[in-house]
Amino acid sequence: MTEKDMGKTRKGVVYVNAGNEVLTCIRERRSARRYTNEQISPEQLDALLDAAIWAPSGGNNQSWLFTVIQKKDILLKLNEIVIEAFQHWIPDDDYPGKLGMKEHSRRDGYNFYYNAPTLIIASNRPNYENAMADCSLALENIFLAARSLGLGSCYINQLHWLRGDPVVREYLFEFGIPKEHTICSSAAIGFAAAESTAPARKDGAIRIIR
Numbered sequence: 001m002t003e004k005d006m007g008k009t010r011k012g013v014v015y016v017n018a019g020n021e022v023l024t025c026i027r028e029r030r031s032a033r034r035y036t037n038e039q040i041s042p043e044q045l046d047a048l049l050d051a052a053i054w055a056p057s058g059g060n061n062q063s064w065l066f067t068v069i070q071k072k073d074i075l076l077k078l079n080e081i082v083i084e085a086f087q088h089w090i091p092d093d094d095y096p097g098k099l100g101m102k103e104h105s106r107r108d109g110y111n112f113y114y115n116a117p118t119l120i121i122a123s124n125r126p127n128y129e130n131a132m133a134d135c136s137l138a139l140e141n142i143f144l145a146a147r148s149l150g151l152g153s154c155y156i157n158q159l160h161w162l163r164g165d166p167v168v169r170e171y172l173f174e175f176g177i178p179k180e181h182t183i184c185s186s187a188a189i190g191f192a193a194a195e196s197t198a199p200a201r202k203d204g205a206i207r208i209i210r
């Protein structure tokens with residue numbers, strides 16, 4: 001049995017995940033940022049969406065909406081709209097990644113969903129405190145299901161950041177995303193064209209009081 005199989009990644013900590021497919025899948029899921037052009041099958045898409053809607057939701061609200069875009073020309077148009085929106089977007093806090101992303105979007109060839117063939121946009125009803133939590137749990141189900149099916153996936157935040165942009169909202173409205181919905185986030189899905197390495201786990205994240 002290899003060290004990876006034993007699940008030894010934290011200093012001095014071994015937990016037994018050998019042979020447990022769910023725990024192995026959680027461990028081995030990675031964010032993919034390069035994709036092949038191959039589209040996922042309708043059956044694979046169904047499986048991902050089924051995983052999404054079986055996530056827990058606050059008060060069993062299930063008020064989420066998962067909008068899937070697989071048409072390349074629509075995705076490319078959305079990318080153009082996102083690039084344009086970034087130019088006049090003012091981040092509402094000093095999270096460094098936001099300014100970096102704004103800068104990045106000016107570069108040639110920028111594509112916010114990494115040219116993945118499928119984008120799943122998770123939105124939720126307005127004035128609902130658990131909107132982000134519910135959609136995030138559903139997205140993690142999607143990511144894990146994707147991994148289990150041999151697909152790559154990545155959390156894509158740009159549409160959340162630009163959720164207040166009227167041009168972005170107008171375009172998303174064409175595909176049935178209500179303008180009052182909060183855009184929680186989205187998932188890029190496809191066949192990964194490159195392996196991503198696992199970032200090391202930081203110390204200090206866990207405290208157990210017995």
Ligand SMILES: Cc1cc2nc3c(=O)[nH]c(=O)nc-3n(C[C@H](O)[C@H](O)[C@H](O)COP(=O)(O)O)c2cc1C
Nearest residue numbers: 029030031032033154155156157158196197198199
């Ligand atoms: C809330 C949140 C937002 C994220 N936004 C993006 C994003 O916009 N683009 C991206 O490439 N990755 C995004 N990620 C993925 C993280 O960068 C990634 O999970 C982290 O680097 C760890 O790598 P791993 O997913 O391979 O374990 C996001 C992840 C989370 C949880």
